[in-house]
Amino acid sequence: MPMQPKKSLTVRIMQDKIYRLLQQGKRLDGRRPDEVRPVRIETGLVEKADGSALVSMGGTKILVGIKAEVGTPYPDRPKEGSFTVNAELLPLASTTFEPGPPDERGIELARVVDRSLREGGALDLEKLCIIPGEKVYILFIDIYVLDYDGNYYDPSLLAAVAALATAKIPRYEVGEDGKVEKTEERFSLQLTAIPTTITIGIIKELLLVDPQIEEENVLDVSLVVGTDEKGNIVSIQKNSPGLIPIGLMDRITELAYEKTEELRRKLIESAGIPLP
Amino acid sequence: MEKPKLISEDGVRVDGRRLDELRPIKMEVGVLDKSDGSAYVEFGKTKVFAAVFGPREVHPKHLALPERAILNCRYHMTSFSVEDRKPLGMTRREVELSKVIREALESIVFLEEFPRTSIDIYVEVIQADGGTRTTGLTAASLALADAGIPMADMIAAVAVGKVEGHLVLDVCDIEDKYGEADLPVAMAPRLNSIVLLQLNGRLSREEFQKAMALAREGISKIYQMQREALKRKYSSVEEG
Amino acid sequence: MPLYFSEREVVIPGQLLSDNGKHGGEGTYVIGGKVYAAQVGIAVRKNNKVSVIAFKGVYKPQPGDRVIGIVTDVKPNGYEVMLSRHLSGNMRIPDRREVKSFNLKVGDVIYAKIKESGLRGVMLDPSDRVKKIEEGILVSIHPAKVSRLIGRRGSMINMIKRLTGCEIIMGRNGMIIVKGPNPKSEFAAISAIKMVESEAHTQGLTERVENMIKNIMEGER
Numbered sequence: 218m219p220m221q222p223k224k225s226l227t228v229r230i231m232q233d234k235i236y237r238l239l240q241q242g243k244r245l246d247g248r249r250p251d252e253v254r255p256v257r258i259e260t261g262l263v264e265k266a267d268g269s270a271l272v273s274m275g276g277t278k279i280l281v282g283i284k285a286e287v288g289t290p291y292p293d294r295p296k297e298g299s300f301t302v303n304a305e306l307l308p309l310a311s312t313t314f315e316p317g318p319p320d321e322r323g324i325e326l327a328r329v330v331d332r333s334l335r336e337g338g339a340l341d342l343e344k345l346c347i348i349p350g351e352k353v354y355i356l357f358i359d360i361y362v363l364d365y366d367g368n369y370y371d372p373s374l375l376a377a378v379a380a381l382a383t384a385k386i387p388r389y390e391v392g393e394d395g396k397v398e399k400t401e402e403r404f405s406l407q408l409t410a411i412p413t414t415i416t417i418g419i420i421k422e423l424l425l426v427d428p429q430i431e432e433e434n435v436l437d438v439s440l441v442v443g444t445d446e447k448g449n450i451v452s453i454q455k456n457s458p459g460l461i462p463i464g465l466m467d468r469i470t471e472l473a474y475e476k477t478e479e480l481r482r483k484l485i486e487s488a489g490i491p492l493p
Numbered sequence: 494m495e496k497p498k499l500i501s502e503d504g505v506r507v508d509g510r511r512l513d514e515l516r517p518i519k520m521e522v523g524v525l526d527k528s529d530g531s532a533y534v535e536f537g538k539t540k541v542f543a544a545v546f547g548p549r550e551v552h553p554k555h556l557a558l559p560e561r562a563i564l565n566c567r568y569h570m571t572s573f574s575v576e577d578r579k580p581l582g583m584t585r586r587e588v589e590l591s592k593v594i595r596e597a598l599e600s601i602v603f604l605e606e607f608p609r610t611s612i613d614i615y616v617e618v619i620q621a622d623g624g625t626r627t628t629g630l631t632a633a634s635l636a637l638a639d640a641g642i643p644m645a646d647m648i649a650a651v652a653v654g655k656v657e658g659h660l661v662l663d664v665c666d667i668e669d670k671y672g673e674a675d676l677p678v679a680m681a682p683r684l685n686s687i688v689l690l691q692l693n694g695r696l697s698r699e700e701f702q703k704a705m706a707l708a709r710e711g712i713s714k715i716y717q718m719q720r721e722a723l724k725r726k727y728s729s730v731e732e733g
Numbered sequence: 734m735p736l737y738f739s740e741r742e743v744v745i746p747g748q749l750l751s752d753n754g755k756h757g758g759e760g761t762y763v764i765g766g767k768v769y770a771a772q773v774g775i776a777v778r779k780n781n782k783v784s785v786i787a788f789k790g791v792y793k794p795q796p797g798d799r800v801i802g803i804v805t806d807v808k809p810n811g812y813e814v815m816l817s818r819h820l821s822g823n824m825r826i827p828d829r830r831e832v833k834s835f836n837l838k839v840g841d842v843i844y845a846k847i848k849e850s851g852l853r854g855v856m857l858d859p860s861d862r863v864k865k866i867e868e869g870i871l872v873s874i875h876p877a878k879v880s881r882l883i884g885r886r887g888s889m890i891n892m893i894k895r896l897t898g899c900e901i902i903m904g905r906n907g908m909i910i911v912k913g914p915n916p917k918s919e920f921a922a923i924s925a926i927k928m929v930e931s932e933a934h935t936q937g938l939t940e941r942v943e944n945m946i947k948n949i950m951e952g953e954r
Binding site for chain 1: 803805815818838839840841842866867868869870871910916920923924
């Protein structure tokens with residue numbers, strides 16, 4: 218049975234204060250309840266990766282790198298390439314992260330990003346096929362949390378999408394002897410959708426987005442919601458214990474659509490991603 | 494792959510450097526907010542973050558030492574930092590380098606000032622293009638200084654290589670891969686002491702002496718840059 | 734005495750400061766009869782000593798220090814209190830029947846005095862005006878910056894209080910409570926505290942803090 222990571226301490230006066238501020242439409246760092254922190258996106262800084270992005274959302278910093286390899290397709294999807302997502306919460310990012318293999322939080326993060334990319338239809342996996350049934354590209358999308366000031370979900374997906382969109386994948390071709398060989402050429406992955414997520418925190422009947430660490434520690438409950446640009450919800454993860462009042466779901470959905478669209482626009486603009 | 498020509502007739506290296514020339518170096522102090530001290534250092538395409546936590550209480554308590562602090566160090570590379578993707582988790586190489594980096598740092602930190610505590614250092618290589626342990630150590634010593642940990646000296650480090658019969662300063666990946674020897678050296682310049690020394694390859698006695706002299710020259714330049722990086726950090730606001 | 738630094742120079746570990754080992758003060762070490770810097774900081778000469786005022790450093794609790802902490806455990810004979818993310822203390826209550834009268838729960842914030850700090854760890858004094866903080870915003874800064882935040886004879890902290898109208902309780906350990914009449918004043922006070930923390934070593938800080946507070950207080954939000 219996986220061990221639970223140590224839970225951070227809830228400071229009672231902060232819980233009261235953050236709720237009272239929210240009642241007045243305010244937050245500790247001067248943001249409105251529906252305001253995300255400033256986002257900065259830098260791509261291509263790791264030249265040895267086939268794609269990379271460093272994204273900061275306020276004080277949270279995420280580094281994502283992509284490596285392409287050639288492997289065999291899944292038997293039930295012979296014409297499709299594949300991708301896997303991993304995430305490590307590096308101990309240099311926070312005193313609450315321990316060195317060692319990813320704990321349940323890192324695995325959860327990787328899987329939420331994976332589902333958002335997959336169900337969001339970000340990649341046309343058939344384009345990643347070299348020889349049907351035999352050789353396909355496998356993309357490794359690896360996420361590292363470098364500095365943790367709350368909410369590593371949304372910037373991780375932003376970084377993954379930015380790294381994919383700007384990646385230059387080495388082209389492999391079938392040689393005369395029928396073997397697959399790496400060529401000097403590189404190609405871009407044309408993204409077929411741009412999924413983004415937003416993390417929404419709830420205290421009693423009030424909502425906030427993109428919690429920073431002090432807020433994260435006192436939330437009653439939180440969830441991550443992902444959408445694509447066609448208006449579909451492509452991922453949802455209630456990522457903490459606690460009760461979500463059913464009556465709040467309409468407001469949560471509306472807020473999620475608005476904020477994921479805002480992040481999508483920021484991502485497209487600052488990373489120079491062509492629209493799918 | 495066939496071995497490429499690494500040094501031209503007139504002594505120019507694959508990346509255009511002279512034999513005794515360092516790569517372009519970038520240093521920045523205080524780059525990660527949630528640690529007690531941090532630094533980012535680039536030697537060419539080798540890019541490294543280092544962060545320090547502590548001195549802090551040791552958990553579990555029985556690991557604490559009554560007379561001094563424990564220093565822990567983890568040297569780790571991201572999966573995409575190297576040509577072929579590195580599997581997740583610690584390799585034997587990373588475990589060894591964590592140890593030699595830790596021992597280098599232990600020799601300059603005044604550990605006895607903080608009994609029953611630990612000082613934890615994390616070195617994260619985000620791109621490896623040769624000299625990652627020396628770049629990591631250079632960054633770690635900046636991070637310790639940034640954290641306000643009392644130390645007898647800074648540590649500056651560089652690797653000297655032997656490539657096509659020539660001794661070269663600050664080896665990059667391709668020189669390391671095809672070269673005849675790699676000699677990472679770290680020094681505490683003020684203490685006139687060596688704090689890390691390894692050799693992978695073969696050198697004659699005379700070559701070894703020359704290599705050490707070459708390392709020392711490079712180290713004094715790196716040390717100067719560390720000094721400037723620390724001073725810059727603490728005067729940047731004043732200028733602006 | 735011969736010195737190797739200029740007044741208020743930023744020095745780094747290992748830097749030679751003086752030829753006379755008798756002059757070694759705080760933040761320095763002596764080897765071979767010479768004084769060297771042990772920390773990054775500003776070198777100063779005071780009372781025939783050469784010292785380094787470190788920019789950062791560890792909080793070493795001293796008896797008599799007033800600190801703010803968070804209760805992390807309630808035991809039959811007292812409380813365990815977190816004083817920073819790296820340091821915890823204990824408040825032992827000699828008469829077990831009195832533990833209840835403190836009425837503290839895990840997650841409560843208290844203001845207390847350090848009784849002793851040594852081999853047994855940090856002990857808080859249960860008999861000297863322990864105060865439970867009922868409301869406010871908890872802000873943490875680096876303990877080495879607390880004296881700058883106070884300022885000469887309290888000038889900095891008093892200015893922040895005056896311009897924002899906030900009540901501010903400071904712990905020597907770097908934990909601070911801010912309580913104000915409205916969110917804007919509190920935001921102004923927190924921003925000022927953070928500014929002092931990050932720019933503690935610079936000239937003209939008081940003026941910059943003053944301007945920033947005024948900007949926030951006069952602004953829309």
